[in-house]
Amino acid sequence: MMGRWQKGFLNLFGKKSFSHGIHPPEHKMQTSHLPIRRMAFPPIFHIQLEQHIGKPAIPIVTKGQEVLRGEVIARADGFVSVPIHAPATGIIKEIALRPTVHGPKAPTIILEPYVADGQAVMVDDPVDMELLSNKEFVQRVQDCGLVGLGGAAFPSHVKLAVPEGTKIDTFIANGCECEPYLTTDHRVMLEYTDDLIKGTLMCMKNVGAKRAIIGIEDNKLDAAEVIRDRLPEDSPIEVAVLKTKYPQGADKMLMKALLGREVPAGVRSYKYGVVSNNVGTLAYMGRLLERGEGLIERVITVAGPGVERPGNYIVSIGTPLKYLLEQAGAKVNQAEEVIMGGPMMGHAVASLDIAITKSTSGVIVFDEAAIKSETRKTYPCIKCGECVSVCPIHLNPSMLGQLAAKRQFDVMADKYHLNDCFECGCCTYVCPSNIPLVQYFRVAKAVNREQAAQQ
Ligand code: SF4
Numbered sequence: 001m002m003g004r005w006q007k008g009f010l011n012l013f014g015k016k017s018f019s020h021g022i023h024p025p026e027h028k029m030q031t032s033h034l035p036i037r038r039m040a041f042p043p044i045f046h047i048q049l050e051q052h053i054g055k056p057a058i059p060i061v062t063k064g065q066e067v068l069r070g071e072v073i074a075r076a077d078g079f080v081s082v083p084i085h086a087p088a089t090g091i092i093k094e095i096a097l098r099p100t101v102h103g104p105k106a107p108t109i110i111l112e113p114y115v116a117d118g119q120a121v122m123v124d125d126p127v128d129m130e131l132l133s134n135k136e137f138v139q140r141v142q143d144c145g146l147v148g149l150g151g152a153a154f155p156s157h158v159k160l161a162v163p164e165g166t167k168i169d170t171f172i173a174n175g176c177e178c179e180p181y182l183t184t185d186h187r188v189m190l191e192y193t194d195d196l197i198k199g200t201l202m203c204m205k206n207v208g209a210k211r212a213i214i215g216i217e218d219n220k221l222d223a224a225e226v227i228r229d230r231l232p233e234d235s236p237i238e239v240a241v242l243k244t245k246y247p248q249g250a251d252k253m254l255m256k257a258l259l260g261r262e263v264p265a266g267v268r269s270y271k272y273g274v275v276s277n278n279v280g281t282l283a284y285m286g287r288l289l290e291r292g293e294g295l296i297e298r299v300i301t302v303a304g305p306g307v308e309r310p311g312n313y314i315v316s317i318g319t320p321l322k323y324l325l326e327q328a329g330a331k332v333n334q335a336e337e338v339i340m341g342g343p344m345m346g347h348a349v350a351s352l353d354i355a356i357t358k359s360t361s362g363v364i365v366f367d368e369a370a371i372k373s374e375t376r377k378t379y380p381c382i383k384c385g386e387c388v389s390v391c392p393i394h395l396n397p398s399m400l401g402q403l404a405a406k407r408q409f410d411v412m413a414d415k416y417h418l419n420d421c422f423e424c425g426c427c428t429y430v431c432p433s434n435i436p437l438v439q440y441f442r443v444a445k446a447v448n449r450e451q452a453a454q455q
Pocket residue numbers: 390391392393394395396397420421422423424425426427428437438441
């Protein structure tokens with residue numbers, strides 16, 4: 001019978017992946033070797049009520065109220081929503097509209113921390129996780145305010161709430177982190193290894209999976225080795241090393257790469273016997289669930305040519321972007337571009353008056369020189385088919401692009417599966433005519449959504 005090391009060795013040579021996709025320059029060397037360190041509290045917090053996919057939380061505090069670090073300040077609004085906890089002990093200054101990464105202003109709790117306070121986290125309700133029923137476990141994940149920390153920010157408890165009787169054979173821990181520049185998950189796997197294993201075991205038990213696979217790309221072999229080293233010989237968790245390829249970090253791509261199972265767009269993966277979660281989220285589950293603490297901070301990669309002190313920082317939720325940039329030594333004026341998230345799927349910020357949310361996996365700053373080298377003229381489509389050959393879900397981006405130019409957004413959705421596009425940006429990346437295809441698709445989806453809402 002093969003031992004753990006032999007299996008790991010074979011894994012390195014029989015590396016799996018999915019079809020199509022791209023290999024953009026990784027740019028991870030700037031921060032991948034830098035240990036996680038804590039960023040100081042800002043003088044003021046801007047805590048957006050809209051922190052994730054789903055319904056924004058509802059505030060339960062008022063102006064002038066004192067709050068303790070870790071206390072719930074906004075409650076979940078229904079099932080696809082999570083509460084928000086105070087990132088610091090202090091006083092609520094106001095609840096006001098503030099800009100968001102997506103543009104429009106949204107309700108935000110403004111909190112001023114007490115400078116002289118010890119800032120201990122208010123520990124709520126420690127329990128023995130072994131004693132919780134599946135329903136209680138899911139409730140606890142929601143109560144701790146956990147969302148997917150890989151960037152998608154889908155409430156974690158919703159992913160774990162599989163209908164009774166569903167057979168889940170595999171739990172996947174997603175450690176691909178395929179976006180250029182980002183090294184958050186890499187450092188979490190190296191430094192929060194025991195928390196990751198603990199969180200993975202808890203989730204496996206909850207969904208009834210007999211095995212778990214931690215999927216890691218081959219540009220993070222040190223993380224794979226550290227985790228393998230910590231797992232006992234008879235562990236139900238295995239580590240699989242995959243070929244580095246973008247966008248393997250998308251759950252459905254990873255599932256295809258690891259298990260060969262293809263999940264159609266709009267269908268939940270549990271219907272195919274799999275539940276998955278990002279490694280960072282699992283590590284925070286391992287850290288927080290037992291003690292019943294809320295998610296009040298996260299690890300963020302701050303990198304790019306415009307950053308003097310790049311790194312992987314523990315940043316409190318609600319930290320203003322301007323303060324974070326200042327701490328990381330990024331002087332931003334009009335010549336620079338700031339991306340929240342990775343450069344492929346992240347968003348260029350329209351205002352620096354936004355703040356860090358639970359969904360912020362990275363902040364990337366491009367300086368004037370980097371922007372100039374990327375700014376290229378757009379030409380007509382030459383029908384080369386490059387975009388078709390890289391689309392990981394086998395759409396026809398060329399045709400979608402032409403329909404977008406004619407504003408035939410309804411045809412894009414009805415005949416060419418626009419809504420299946422998960423905006424990975426592979427098509428834009430390879431297009432020799434520099435057509436901003438993914439931007440076209442975002443606009444088309446937004447227009448269709450607006451029209452559907454008016455009907
Ligand atoms: S952005 Fe959409 S259309 Fe373009 S490659 Fe990705 S999934 Fe395909």
